[in-house]
Amino acid sequence: MSRFFKSSIGRKVAMALSAFFLMFFLLQHFAINILSVFSADTFNEVSHFMGTNPLIQFVLQPVLIFGVVFHFVMGFILELKNRSARNIAYVKNNGSANSSWMSRNMIWSGVAILAFIILHFIDFWFPEINTKFIEGDWSGMHGGELRYFHELQEKFVSPIRVGAYVLAFVFLALHLLHGFTSAFQSMGATAGRKKTLQNIGKAYSILIPLGFIIIALYHHFNHIH
Amino acid sequence: MDLTLKIWRQKNASDKGKMVDYKVTNISEHMSFLEMMDVLNEQLVNSGDEPVAFDHDCREGICGMCSMYINGEAHGPDRGVTTCQLHMRMFKDGDTITIEPFRAAAFPVIKDLVVDRSAFDRIQQAGGYISVNTSGNTQDANSIPISKHAADEAMDAATCIGCGACVASCKNSSAMLFVGAKVSQYALLPQGQVEATDRVQNMVAQMDLEGFGNCTNTGACEIECPKGISLENIARMNRELMKASF
Numbered sequence: 001m002s003r004f005f006k007s008s009i010g011r012k013v014a015m016a017l018s019a020f021f022l023m024f025f026l027l028q029h030f031a032i033n034i035l036s037v038f039s040a041d042t043f044n045e046v047s048h049f050m051g052t053n054p055l056i057q058f059v060l061q062p063v064l065i066f067g068v069v070f071h072f073v074m075g076f077i078l079e080l081k082n083r084s085a086r087n088i089a090y091v092k093n094n095g096s097a098n099s100s101w102m103s104r105n106m107i108w109s110g111v112a113i114l115a116f117i118i119l120h121f122i123d124f125w126f127p128e129i130n131t132k133f134i135e136g137d138w139s140g141m142h143g144g145e146l147r148y149f150h151e152l153q154e155k156f157v158s159p160i161r162v163g164a165y166v167l168a169f170v171f172l173a174l175h176l177l178h179g180f181t182s183a184f185q186s187m188g189a190t191a192g193r194k195k196t197l198q199n200i201g202k203a204y205s206i207l208i209p210l211g212f213i214i215i216a217l218y219h220h221f222n223h224i225h
Numbered sequence: 226m227d228l229t230l231k232i233w234r235q236k237n238a239s240d241k242g243k244m245v246d247y248k249v250t251n252i253s254e255h256m257s258f259l260e261m262m263d264v265l266n267e268q269l270v271n272s273g274d275e276p277v278a279f280d281h282d283c284r285e286g287i288c289g290m291c292s293m294y295i296n297g298e299a300h301g302p303d304r305g306v307t308t309c310q311l312h313m314r315m316f317k318d319g320d321t322i323t324i325e326p327f328r329a330a331a332f333p334v335i336k337d338l339v340v341d342r343s344a345f346d347r348i349q350q351a352g353g354y355i356s357v358n359t360s361g362n363t364q365d366a367n368s369i370p371i372s373k374h375a376a377d378e379a380m381d382a383a384t385c386i387g388c389g390a391c392v393a394s395c396k397n398s399s400a401m402l403f404v405g406a407k408v409s410q411y412a413l414l415p416q417g418q419v420e421a422t423d424r425v426q427n428m429v430a431q432m433d434l435e436g437f438g439n440c441t442n443t444g445a446c447e448i449e450c451p452k453g454i455s456l457e458n459i460a461r462m463n464r465e466l467m468k469a470s471f
Contacts, residue, residue: 007429008401008439009463029273078439082397085328085438091231091244094297094321095396098448104396106441131430182442189458 009186011078018071018185023180023204025064030208033215036152044146051128051148052138072114079107102178109175116168123155156219165216169209176205226252226318227359230265232277233325236333242334244323245337254314258301259284259291261313278337284309284450289386292393294325299390299449307388307451320444327389329398331435344435347385349432351431352424353407355416382409384452391446391454402446404432405458412465422469429466 004010032050036043050056095104102109131137140146156162180201181194189197227250235242249265256264259281266276272429282290291308301311316322324338332340357363383406391402408425411417417424440459447456 001471003426004466007427007466008399008433008437009466010470011381012439013463013467078441082399082441085398085436086328086396088328090294090297090325090328092297092325093235093294093443097302098445099297099396099443103441103443131349178442183442185456185460186440186463187443188460190460191455194457218242 003185008081008169012186013076015071015078016186017073018067018074019179019183021063021067022071023176023183025067025153026208027204030211034211036149037215037218040149043152044140047148048140048146051132051140065084068117072110075107075110100178102174105176105180106175109171112168112171113175116164116171119161119164123161124151127151153223156216156217157223162216162220166213169212169216171210172212173205176209177202226254226313226316226320228252228261228316228319229321231321232338233334234277234337236345237336238333244325247357252313254312256313257284257309258293258295258311258313259309278335278339280339281309286310287386289361289388291300292327292340292342292389294327294393296323299393300388300451304448304463305453306450307390310451323340327393329389329392329437331398331400332389332392340389343387343389344437345400347435348400348404348428348431349387349407352420352427353445355411355420357416364400366452367414371414379410379413382406382413382454385410385450385454386452388451390449390451392437394445394449395438395440396443396445397441399440399446400432400435400437401440401462402450402454403461404428405460405462406454407423408462408465412461413471425462425465425469429462 181198184197186192231244236247252261269276279293280290282288283295286307293308300308303311303315326334326338326340331344332342335341385406392398392400
């Protein structure tokens, strides 16, 4: 087994497994965030549950952090290895003749997503950790009501931040447009299922980031009024 | 047609190498790309210059010897052909054509456009075979029933001529289409089952040892492969390695 994960294919499989986990996480993150468009109370209640449930906080959250870090670190390791496999570049290379821009630039869409995650951590995760683990306030209350919806609204007031979020989700869509089917291919998905996977992949890659964009824009314009 | 050629010239493996411009005139559109190279070389020899070294053998798309990265694509802009099958009608009068060797750390340049593809031989030697006793007690080919579908897929994988266009086209210089095809042609047949576990493990280990990159599923290899080897062979190799490892 250790020989497998040291092999080139094993590393790609590990990359795909972490991708599946992150794509599942993204789906549940979206499912919770979209609640904020329909009901502030429901969003608050679900956020409070996610933010205080011990299983989620102390088991799933560390797994998620590991998953994110692993996907990025392994991505960079594979990129360096792949670059060293061609020590002299072509003078003329017509990459667009045989492959998509997305597939050739996963590292750059990945770096854009990494930059977004840093911003996202500064916006939400670090203050959350500070409130709960440093200040020890697990009540989730602020000014007599659950604070999560209000915090979300506050963040989306700034048009610059909303712009950065929208741009990041465009890069996420580009990353997923190749990554979704690529993960299945690395896992050895059969040709018979390829067309179905491509269609599901396209739908997931466009709809989820678009949904996040709509949420950000909704709160931005709603709050201004 | 009259053409300008930008060709990679490199005296030997240790030479730094550079692109050199040449002019060729009166090239017929019916010529193959290699015949056009022959015209250039004749011109160079007549003027006392060193001809451009390039690999070729059968000149009918079977042997896998001709290589060349032409205008940014392995075997040039046509699909499903090797360089010897590429016709000059794919180009226009006055065109500038860039000609480079296949680039990969595992395919070092020997001279000009000739690269050392013996890494492929070593991968084959690591497991691309079946061990059978052929000394007088060979079984009849039809004694083991094989489904038409499996036979067709195995045959499709076996059409790989090992030219290395997949490696040259891949942004990571990955050899996985080649190794995937070689693993698949045996994995699909009952005769290949006996050594299946060792085969895939040893061939992948040798592939990694040679310094080829990882597959990122861009699909460039499948598009540029002169034999149309499917990406499905890479997926099958991945499955075979997982099956062998767990």
